[in-house]
Amino acid sequence: MIDLAESSLEIAPLLLGAVFRHDSPAGAVAIRITEVEAYIGEGLDPGSHAFRGKTARNAVMYGDPGHLYTYFTYGMHVCANVVCSPPGEATAVLLRGGEVIEGIELARERRTTAKNDAELARGPARLVRALGIAMTDNGAALDREPFSLEFPQARSAGIATSLRTGVSGPGGRDPFRWRFFLEGDPTVSPYKRHPKA
């Protein structure tokens, strides 16, 4: 695993093409990551959960890199981040889309509303659902069972950037393009701007 103790802005493009695997009692599901967004630290990024400082919810973002930060949103969805930066500095990469490459039958059972396999993990909450991640996994290390994260041998080709989806302020407006995705991949979620951006 590469060194994650750098800013999420450096790590985010390196995560494209990486294989993220979760081995649950029901079986293992793995995805090839195709879409991510970087969130940077305290006081710098109004879109980040760490913008207003450390709280009970975002404490994991301030901890060791290479761990999972999960949060609950819209009353029903869970999203997952890879914690970056040295301890004390809160940056993270939100996993927004991926292609299921292992355990596709289990992923289909978990995502019965998906109309096709490309939709299984297209979107941050769908990705979490397909992999069987829950809020109880908050803070889990990504280099230990039941998780693993393997980076590609070479930097992935065809990386495109955009403004972040559904975010206002820096990163949701030019010139901050903190969303990274594999161009043309069918498992990349559609871009939506923030209503007020």
Add this chain to the structure above:
DNA sequence: GGTCGGATTAACT
């Protein structure tokens, strides 16, 4: 202690 709105999704018209 009350209010507001969200790093979304699915089901509508």
Add this chain to the structure above:
DNA sequence: GTTAATCCGACCG
């Protein structure tokens, strides 16, 4: 294209 679903964290008093 629009909107309901549905909870909790953050903020204000």
